[in-house]
Amino acid sequence: MNTLNRVVRFVQVVAAVATAAFVILLFTNAPQKPAAIPGSGPETGQAIFATRCASCHGADGGGGYGPALAGVVAHRFPNPADQIAVVANGRGAMPSFKDSLTPAQIAAVVEYTRTQL
Amino acid sequence: MASATAPDAKLAPGENVTLLAAAAAGAAVSVALGVYGRHHTPAGQALFTLGFSGTINMKAWLASIVLVFAIVQVLLALWMYGKLGRRAAPPWVGPTHRLAGTLAFLVSLPVAYHCLWSLGFEAHPDHARRFWHSLFGCAFYGAFTIKVLAVRSRRMPGWTLPVVGGLVFALLVGLWLTSALWFFNNSGFPSF
Numbered sequence: 346m347n348t349l350n351r352v353v354r355f356v357q358v359v360a361a362v363a364t365a366a367f368v369i370l371l372f373t374n375a376p377q378k379p380a381a382i383p384g385s386g387p388e389t390g391q392a393i394f395a396t397r398c399a400s401c402h403g404a405d406g407g408g409g410y411g412p413a414l415a416g417v418v419a420h421r422f423p424n425p426a427d428q429i430a431v432v433a434n435g436r437g438a439m440p441s442f443k444d445s446l447t448p449a450q451i452a453a454v455v456e457y458t459r460t461q462l
Numbered sequence: 463m464a465s466a467t468a469p470d471a472k473l474a475p476g477e478n479v480t481l482l483a484a485a486a487a488g489a490a491v492s493v494a495l496g497v498y499g500r501h502h503t504p505a506g507q508a509l510f511t512l513g514f515s516g517t518i519n520m521k522a523w524l525a526s527i528v529l530v531f532a533i534v535q536v537l538l539a540l541w542m543y544g545k546l547g548r549r550a551a552p553p554w555v556g557p558t559h560r561l562a563g564t565l566a567f568l569v570s571l572p573v574a575y576h577c578l579w580s581l582g583f584e585a586h587p588d589h590a591r592r593f594w595h596s597l598f599g600c601a602f603y604g605a606f607t608i609k610v611l612a613v614r615s616r617r618m619p620g621w622t623l624p625v626v627g628g629l630v631f632a633l634l635v636g637l638w639l640t641s642a643l644w645f646f647n648n649s650g651f652p653s654f
Contacts (some may be wrong), residue, residue, distance in 0.1 A: 404516030
């Protein structure tokens with residue numbers, strides 16, 4: 346029992362420290378600058394997806410905070426221009442990417458989501 | 463324990479003040495998290511993924527681990543309150559109950575951190591799943607705060623702990639249903 350109580354006490358101290366770290370990091374942790382994107386080539390869309398989209402849409406495009414893209418996005422947007430417009434201008438909780446990606450990069454990541462996921 | 467098994471509905475002098483103070487502290491935590499999530503610019507990034515293939519995958523699995531710890535905690539609480547058979551709970555049940563709860567809270571922190579820092583608070587009810595998930599998340603930590611204060615205080619009515627504990631568990635189930643279950647349904651299981 347003493348050992349168990351000591352373990353409980355230790356985990357409680359760890360939890361208290363983790364809570365303090367949680368609060369401090371919320372206010373001090375600045376987002377990292379996104380990794381450089383290859384300017385052209387087939388890996389461009391994949392690199393953009395991995396660095397800009399996967400955190401919300403899932404590493405495999407299966408969805409997460411944002412909706413699933415894999416296997417469904419081409420049906421949802423039969424016209425790629427409509428999907429490009431959403432990526433460029435944002436919609437709902439999805440941010441706009443027109444200031445951080447070039448039109449060619451947006452087209453590349455849209456193409457990637459429609460054909461490679 | 464006697465007061466917990468036969469709760470007195472009437473509040474003794476001072477109990478209502480202590481209960482209100484704890485409720486106010488819990489509400490403050492919930493509101494603070496919501497305000498942060500609403501006004502912080504979402505980073506849209508992961509701080510770490512702990513070996514999982516993505517942030518979402520990590521969060522879904524950690525949330526599931528939290529739920530398992532919570533279920534263990536509830537079962538042990540029922541045992542302590544004499545609701546699981548006639549056999550009295552052995553002495554190790556109490557500390558193990560506290561350990562399970564603390565571990566659940568500890569494992570929940572990286573999930574909450576990535577929700578708040580990376581994604582923020584969804585305030586639009588049209589995005590129902592995210593809206594309710596955001597509300598449940600903020601309410602969960604508020605209720606957890608009240609529960610921690612109730613555990614530490616001797617000046618609260620006996621029904622506080624089981625009621626608030628039940629609320630914490632219900633909110634956690636709501637959180638899991640609107641995140642991990644949804645994720646596993648969409649991405650398949652196990653989706654590491």
